[in-house]
Amino acid sequence: MLKATCHCGSVHLSIPRKPRSLTNCNCSICRRYGTLWAYFQLSEVKVEAEPGVLQSYQWGDRMLDFMRCGRCGCIVQWRPVAPTDKSRTGINARMFEPEVLGDVKIRRLDGAKSWKVLKD
Numbered sequence: 001m002l003k004a005t006c007h008c009g010s011v012h013l014s015i016p017r018k019p020r021s022l023t024n025c026n027c028s029i030c031r032r033y034g035t036l037w038a039y040f041q042l043s044e045v046k047v048e049a050e051p052g053v054l055q056s057y058q059w060g061d062r063m064l065d066f067m068r069c070g071r072c073g074c075i076v077q078w079r080p081v082a083p084t085d086k087s088r089t090g091i092n093a094r095m096f097e098p099e100v101l102g103d104v105k106i107r108r109l110d111g112a113k114s115w116k117v118l119k120d
């Protein structure tokens, strides 16, 4: 497992492996958050926080919770509001030390319009 925390250390993240790529999405929420998403099965990751610290934001069709630390404000994860066995999640790779995920390729996703990966 690879581990990270939010800035204040209240939220602990564990992912099972280095992802093949990280996603820089330009949709209205991701570009504002400045997140870099690492995708996994929801069952593969662990997000642990002190009680009451995690807060969520939903918008649009309200299918996803964007989770943040209520103390330091870091965005740590998106996850489905109604998860199933096969649900995926995005973990914010920005929470990891540069030595851990700094060399993973970043792909640019046009989440604002086409939902296609943009050429470099």
Ligand SMILES: [Zn+2]
Residues within 6 Å of the ligand: 006, 007, 008, 009, 010, 011, 069, 070, 071, 072, 073, 074
């Ligand atoms: Zn925090």
